[in-house]
Amino acid sequence: MDLDEVIKALGHPVRREILQWLKEPEKHFADQAHPLEVGVCAGMFARCGLSQSTVSTHLAVLQRAGLVSTRRIGQWVFYKRNDDTIAAFLRQIGQEL
Amino acid sequence: MDLDEVIKALGHPVRREILQWLKEPEKHFADQAHPLEVGVCAGMFARCGLSQSTVSTHLAVLQRAGLVSTRRIGQWVFYKRNDDTIAAFLRQIGQEL
DNA sequence: TTGATATTTCGTTAAATTTAGATATATAGT
DNA sequence: ACTATATATCTAAATTTAACGAAATATCAA
Numbered sequence A, B: 001m002d003l004d005e006v007i008k009a010l011g012h013p014v015r016r017e018i019l020q021w022l023k024e025p026e027k028h029f030a031d032q033a034h035p036l037e038v039g040v041c042a043g044m045f046a047r048c049g050l051s052q053s054t055v056s057t058h059l060a061v062l063q064r065a066g067l068v069s070t071r072r073i074g075q076w077v078f079y080k081r082n083d084d085t086i087a088a089f090l091r092q093i094g095q096e097l
Numbered sequence C: 001t002t003g004a005t006a007t008t009t010c011g012t013t014a015a016a017t018t019t020a021g022a023t024a025t026a027t028a029g030t
Numbered sequence D: 001a002c003t004a005t006a007t008a009t010c011t012a013a014a015t016t017t018a019a020c021g022a023a024a025t026a027t028c029a030a
Helices: A003-009 A013-021 A042-048 A052-064 A083-096 B003-009 B013-021 B042-048 B052-064 B083-096
Strands: A068-073 A076-081 B068-073 B076-081
Touching: A003 A052, A003 A083, A013 A042, A013 A052, A042 A052, A042 A076, A052 A068, A052 A076, A083 B083, B003 B052, B003 B083, B013 B042, B013 B052, B042 B052, B042 B076, B052 B068, B052 B076
Parallel strands: none
Antiparallel strands: A068 A076, B068 B076
């Protein structure tokens, strides 16, 4: 867990919003065609209002920081929260700070 | 407490280091000429290796985010951690995230 | 293989951040 | 009033980040 990378990833409101959505997928993505168990399809995050390529970049930042994990199924990529990293971050920032 | 401003303030390693130093002033600033009770003198943070103006800017970012409070005594400005804001941040980020 | 859909990567532009030097302000001491 | 010290602010350069459209890649379906 690279604290610096994680904290920078959390430094953008859209990325924090995405993580919050992923906390309760059934609440925010009930309309998803695929089963939510595999994760939330990348395209679903278009709701943040940014262009598709920008959303993809934000998701990549979250993934590089280890805050989400991905799984490709066919032409889709599904995203899940990585609760381990999030918990580790909260522990470390609570300690360091 | 503006979460966005706080998290951005924490997004720079030097600013986090300053907050950590301020956690134990007697440990890191035992050489200060002034009593540590009033806070840590701005000039003491030169040890981070950056120029005076840059240090001053970082301190201003921390202050605007409410992470530190200041007190001017004569020609000096003394900085203290603002534990209330820090605690509020940890609470909120732990809840939102 | 061709076409359609989903996603990432690339190229570019605009905006924000970091940094330092120079200048300005505040205060102290003589 | 003048000088020295401490700090903040201004200005400019370099770097990073955010955003988008276009192009590239991946997979599926016919």
